[in-house]
Amino acid sequence: MPAYEFPGGITPPERKDRSNQSPLRNATLPAQVILPLKQHSGNPAIPCVAIGDAVQVGSLIAQRDGMVSANLHASISGTVTQISDSAITIDADGLDRWQVLPSLDWRSEDHQAIIARLDNCGLVGLGGAGFPTYIKAQMADHQRIDTLVVNAAECEPYITADDLALRHYPTEILEGAQMVARLCGAHQIVVGIENNKPAAIHALKEALAHVQKSDCQHPVSITMKVIETRYPSGGERQLIKKLLNLDVPSGGLPADVGVLCHNPGTLLAALYAVRDGKPLVERIVTLTGDAISTPGNYWVRLGTSVETLLQQVGLANQQLHQVIVGGPMMGLPLTTLDAPVTKTTNCLIAATREELPPAPNESPCIRCGACESVCPVQLLPQQLHWYARAENDATLEKFHLFDCIECGACSYVCPSYIPLVQDYRSAKQRIRIKRIESAKADHAKHRFEFRQARLARENAEKQARRQARQAQNRQTTDSAKATDSAAPMVDLRSLRIAQTAAKAAVRKAEKNLARAAAEDPSQRHDDLETQLATAQENLKAADTRLAEARATMAQQESP
């Protein structure tokens, strides 16, 4: 298959050979884990354990709050010792006892059961944004999906977690892809991988040949496309352009062009959740950088502190300049080594000063246009810089600030060392806050509607209980008189219509929220969550009323 081109891009030094030379290893079990309640996009999870509770690996310790959120499970067996606003601490008992869910066969199991399993197991995208996988799997309800793209490009320097995962578990990852493809109704799977991972490509080829030979009743065709190494080919939009020559519309989602993207690590974890019943409690993390002596890729339990982890691999403290979470292009420097590994930690770089020196002071922009020629979205970074510094928000939006994918290619080439992406991020944040401010009145209105809906639902339930009691009384006293049955008949019909409408409203609210959250996974979407909750309350009320009417009907008919 031919490869298509996205504009711009850069080829920074890869530095991947530091961590991809040794096989995948297991990190030592930590004595304590700190599990943040928010390791995913959306709302933090709500703790459902108490201090002193004994937990096993895989025990649910916090439940998702709202639709865009994810469950959280204990990653070691032991005792809950602390629950703060933001995290749950567990001290290990050293036994490593597991609590797994029953195995499901994804080839025969009902879609809803598998989606519920992904939800229960706290699956989120392991590539970076941490978007709940179960919502993505439901995309097919709203939109037609043709293609599942397995994003194995891993274009950022240093990171090799997907590379190693593909080398060690090629068949499992392909099976996970088959499973997700079945869920979303895709009829082809395309694996996109950069040509700097020959070992992973080889492993995938063998697995592909094996899969196609042994399993003739494969519903979905799998193709692998090896692409040239160029940052940021692993960006969702860039990869889709490169593999399928499709443009994801601005402000839209890959689903709008019939594509769903998944990271190989996510597919592996999804398979483990369904086939083995294992919740998401560990992940593969690349530990690299010049300040550690045995770089490589490790299976790490979530919540392990970065410091303990790096010490295991020979951290030289005096050489350490900074630890970066993620890659050097889009990652962030850690302010403290106490931070835990989370679901989205794909790489930790313990960098020396020589390897990633601090940027010199910026000098003025000379509008040389280097940034423009590397921008993969064809923006005008220098103009955005100008308007971002001037806080000219209207013009920023006209220059398509929100199409920026924050890949950092412009900052990488800027001869004046201007931290362009940082400027764009803060400008975006400023504009978002403004939007939220202006939508506050709406949000208050929606909260009021939610309250009304909740009261109505409670009333309906009360009414139903009363009705049930009365019916019972009537039965016992047997003083029931035949009331006119025409009215309830009409009622039943309109109630059914009301219930269907309420169901549709819930689906619509879910769709809106899923879209908004997928487009902007880093933000909270409180207003849409409220609207969804309102719709759900309305549905519950309608359900209750309908059930109640049906019960009354049955009562009247039975005597």
Next chain:
Amino acid sequence: MSMMHASQRTTESLNTTPPTAHLMRWVIVATAPGLGAMTFYFGLGVISNVFLAALFALGAEALVLKLRQRPLQPALRDSSALLTGVLLGASLPPASPWWLIGIGVIAAIVVAKQLYGGLGQNPFNPAMVGYALLLVSFPTYMTLWSPSQPLVPENLWAQISGTLPAATLDALSGATPLDAFKHKGEAVLASEFWASQPLPEGTLNAWRNVALAWLAGGLLLITKRIISWHIPVSMLVSMAVLATFFYASDPSHFASPLFHLTTGAAMFGAFFIATDPVSAATSRRGKVFFGAGIGALVMVIRTFGSYPDAVAFAVLLMNLCVPLLDIYTVPRPTGQPKAQQHAKRGDSP
């Protein structure tokens, strides 16, 4: 936030000097062939121009920075003032007097650059502001393009120090090919004009070779990716197209396209002046319009205006149009709807 930077893998020393300086210095290096050719044909006066202009430019920059209470080191090290000086020096007639150069530099560095806020803030090309001011204010001195000279002309020192008597000055002045052609008179046909040997032996040759030398330097900049091809190519193509049009319509009164491209400041302007990123349009499409506009203005002024050459005016006029060009040439980002839908939505910037 990118923790890596392109400069880290090219040279270690770049960690101490900004890569902007790297760009500026490459442009200065690329002026070598052009300056060399000019020195060869017009004598050491070219070097004295460049040297004095560069010296004054650094001095003026330092002075203003001091008055503005800005740190001197980073601004002087970025070599932008040095470059402005070199370019202004290269565009003046050989062995210009020191005070002329001084006035030009003050207009360029102090007025056009620093008064607008320093590097990156100036809407006009500083060197061309200086040049245009001198051209308008001191036309006598600005047309002293003496024909081919020995390496060390007779009155070099007297010329530079401004002590040359006026009579000798007149004797020195010679017409550039553009000048001569401009003033050939309506009645004289082009063929008659050339047959009359209007210029001293070798003048045309000298100008052509100088233009070729500037072209060589410009190509070096493009291959080193210091400048993009958009502005020079669009400017030269638009000049060539217009010149061909005029020439084809009346070859007896208009000069050939080749003549236009190889005389005056066409090559120098296309590769070294119009490409100043600060005052040029930003998007690639905008740069094409910007370059084409300069080329068209140069041809219009050369043909119908009262100045024989017009690169400085054309560049400044197009500098004026940059904000407009920037607004109307915003590229369509990947995933944005195509132009017509855009216009329909009414939010086209």
